[in-house]
Amino acid sequence: MRCPLLYRFRVIDRLPEKPSEAATRGTLVHAVLERLFDAPAAERTAPRARALVPRQWDRLLETRPELGELFADDPEGERLAQWLGEAEGLVERWFALEDPTSLEPAERELSVEAELDSGLRLRGVIDRVDVAPTGEVRIVDYKTGRAPRPEYADEAWFQMVFYALVVRRLKGVLPRRLQLVYLGSGDVITYDPVEADLRRVERRLLALWEAIRRATETGDWRPRKTRLCGWCDHQALCPEFRGTPPVYPLLAGGAGA
Template sequence: MLPDLVAEESAPPRRPALSPSRAGDFKQCPLLYRFRAIDKLPETPSAAQLRGTVVHAVLEQLFGLPREERVLSRAQELVAPTWERLVAEQPALATLLSGGALDSAGALLGGYFELEDPRRLEPEACELLVETELPSGVLLRGYIDRLDVAPTGEIRVVDYKTGTAPREIGEAKALFQMKFYALALWRLRGVVPRQLRLMYLADRQSLAYTPDEAELTRFERTLDAIWQAILRAGRTGDFRPNRSRLCDWCSHQAHCPEFGGTPPEYPGWPEPDASDESLVDRAD
């Protein structure tokens, strides 16, 4: 059963938390954070996002199979039924992904198999929800694509990226996300992950990073500062736009003052979780 791309209306409210995607939104543009986390303005997923969602779901299923079945042909067989199941749960997605895009999902899986052999791995968890409260009271919440734990206890965090390896801005965003997960795991388990691994399936590149306690302590202060800034904006409704070249990809220009738009009336700081991530966020 694939999780919904949007939260179900019947889901009980959860305490507001900070996720990697929503923290990144606020850093990029406070008004974008408001549109997504508070106003919850609808966004139509792109074909690339949906393809990434399918690939992530297939890789999760792959590690649920016996080792001998974790081969490329079996992974590619899972693409079509995974997409069909997603559409059955959310019919509005049916027209958003073409057969060619599904074929390219199979090609991305081929890129994954060039980077590693899943028959040699036994992850502790896939699509793992991590949630922890920092000493300052900030609640962190996020989903880790894969968590590997060695017999000696060393932890590796793995994140699949279905795009190409990024340039400077994209790389900083990806590293921010991975440090978020590393900090959450450190606070939960008392162990700093040995490795943060980013796997870029489109161009068959793998990047690895080793954090340390001092760096994660500094990063914790960064997240504290972001959350305090969010709370200040939440009290007043003053979520200001921050125009940048990333605006070219924003779905909300019609509501943005930078483009002659008017935001909806501010509804106030929400009681439900203001920072939950959708499946599309996690598929990045």
């Protein structure tokens, strides 16, 4: 949806991408908020959450040592300390938006998978699922950036209704509420979906998959220039920046379907 050529580079060519400080900070903050619920409710405090930040960073480095490259040119550790402090600030802001002592999530970092009638298989990872005593389901997603302006919010809501569609298929329950928690700006945005929303997203997914199928067969993956291009690792290979993509591996017989 964001850029067909970027999809090709990531999914088909599998070109490497450098880790970014922003994305890695998001991964770290998500890990802290997940782990905080391991503690009893009364112990889910802001100081405890802040203390989890450096420990979760060490764990992250154990599983993904390549992330250490982010601070390879920081021998004194000053940039790392500032970066960790920013992560701590995002974690602490969460306490002004939600009260973890009153929450008992049914699921955290839940991997979900469901199949549509068409045979299209959907997969995703939901940050948090809350279930009320009455059985109503709330899907919560943490964002470490700022809340977008309404005209740029479509991608985030598409993701959330996608999750609702998968949960509906798996559990037979329409989630009562979708909730986006923007830690960067301190906003909590909610939406109560209806069945028509799920049907619209399902139609959109089928159309998207059909476009992917056609592009996979033809090799016609066109770039889509947006304000996010400035953060792309593949500008040197992108026609929008006078680059030339590598030979398409599927047409060259270099990869399987």
